[in-house]
Amino acid sequence: MKAIAITSPGAPDVLRAIERAAPVPAAGELLIRVAASGINRPDVLQRKGLYPVPPGASDLPGLEVAGQVVDGDAAALAAASIAVGDRVCALVAGGGYAELCVAPVGQCLPVPRGLSDIEAASLPETFFTVWSNVFERAHLQPGETLLVQGGTSGIGVTAIQLAKAFGARVIATAGSDDKCAACVALGADHAINYRTHDFVAEAKRVTDGRGVDVILDMVAGDYIARELQCLADDGRIALIAVQGGTAAQIDAGAVLRRRLTISGSTLRPRSVAFKTAIAKALRTHAWPWLEAGRVKPVIHQVFPAAQAAEAHTLMESNQHIGKLVLTW
CATH class of the missing domain: 3.90.180.10 (Medium-chain alcohol dehydrogenases, catalytic domain)
Incomplete structure (x- = not known):
């Protein structure tokens, strides 16, 4: 798969396109073919070497993705009423800047009705x-x-x-x-x-x-x-x-x-169980607001994944309003 890696701590130009083996979903996880990846301030901190990756998480930046489920733990998928082929968005502990990303099933939510993958990718972290x-x-x-x-x-x-x-x-x-x-x-x-x-x-x-x-x-x-x-x-x-x-x-x-x-509080190091409980609350309360148009994604700019460095430069300028998103 293609991905964006942090080659060394530093300025935005340390973000480079690479190829590496696709991740394999473990028990309780699914594999997403990523259509869009959200960019967040913690990504910038990680790029600078100021935000350590939690144990066991991917070293690739990226805390939220949206795309299509292509594989996963069959029992976990069934328990969550998710099927291969479904469109989901997910909160992840890393690895979001890639064409393929694994996510705990409990941290995945359906793409709200009427929203694009780009819009959905802007939702989970915030x-x-x-x-x-x-x-x-x-x-x-x-x-x-x-x-x-x-x-x-x-x-x-x-x-x-x-x-x-x-x-x-x-x-x-x-x-x-x-x-x-x-x-x-x-x-x-x-x-x-x-x-x-x-x-x-x-x-x-x-x-x-x-x-x-x-x-x-x-x-x-x-x-x-x-x-x-x-x-x-x-x-x-x-x-x-x-x-x-x-x-x-x-x-x-x-x-x-x-x-x-x-x-x-910080969210990234919290347990899957903790994040799963938040996902359930969002599905109950916030997702109906999104689907009714009472709450809307705010996308400032969309970048091809290869332009991740330019996206980080814009984020650090503080000139944006809302979210920045990468597409694959």
């Missing part, structure tokens, strides 16, 4: 991450307010739409007026340009001083102390990345007095 952190860890409820940091990222566009479909109010931050407008177009009730406005003051203003209930944060660093000021009493921060650094100085007394929660 949908699993947002569902796990916003709805399960931070327990966002209908009628509550969610603040999404980085509203035009792949995670951001997913969080805005899922929270609105769930009945929450959404505030998003972004780095330009155009990106703020894109957040509002996706359903955000308010968008804050963090380069020209203090997001703490703005979040307080648009909530009449109450603050927000949940914050989805991929920045960390000095953002955490500021985010604690944004929270309403009993508010929760769901931390999913540390793009702004790992060190934070906070007012622990305020956390105690106001019953605040800071929660963090």
Whole structure:
């Protein structure tokens, strides 16, 4: 099969097209002929040598794919009501930048009705991450307010739409007026340009001083102390990345007095059982929203797989809105 490999840690040009033997599905796995592969920020970190591959996972980058099932564990396929020939999208721990990819059956979902393989490939990583952190860890409820940091990222566009479909109010931050407008177009009730406005003051203003209930944060660093000021009493921060650094100085007394929660998680190293449970929740709750058009994939640009380096360059420029996808 053809694949895109990281030849050494470094800049985007270390991504090279290679040929290697096709993977063989083990017990509980299926083999997908990949039509499209989603690109995510962890792929960039792995390329730079900053995100180690979990034990047993492919060394190839790529955490989500969509395509056609071509082989697999017959018993596992039958138990999941998946058949050879079905179109699926899948969350994987690696190996997504390839023509063929193995995936645990429980981490596979049918391509939502009406969606292309390119659209489906943009779903798993962000949908699993947002569902796990916003709805399960931070327990966002209908009628509550969610603040999404980085509203035009792949995670951001997913969080805005899922929270609105769930009945929450959404505030998003972004780095330009155009990106703020894109957040509002996706359903955000308010968008804050963090380069020209203090997001703490703005979040307080648009909530009449109450603050927000949940914050989805991929920045960390000095953002955490500021985010604690944004929270309403009993508010929760769901931390999913540390793009702004790992060190934070906070007012622990305020956390105690106001019953605040800071929660963090990473998805890639979690167990297949954990991810399977998220897949079931998405199938029940989010997939009907996708099929009804209430939530839509947001694709900024599609690249032939051979142009993976160009796609990574664009991702690192932070000029995109939504997802970048490779096709095979």
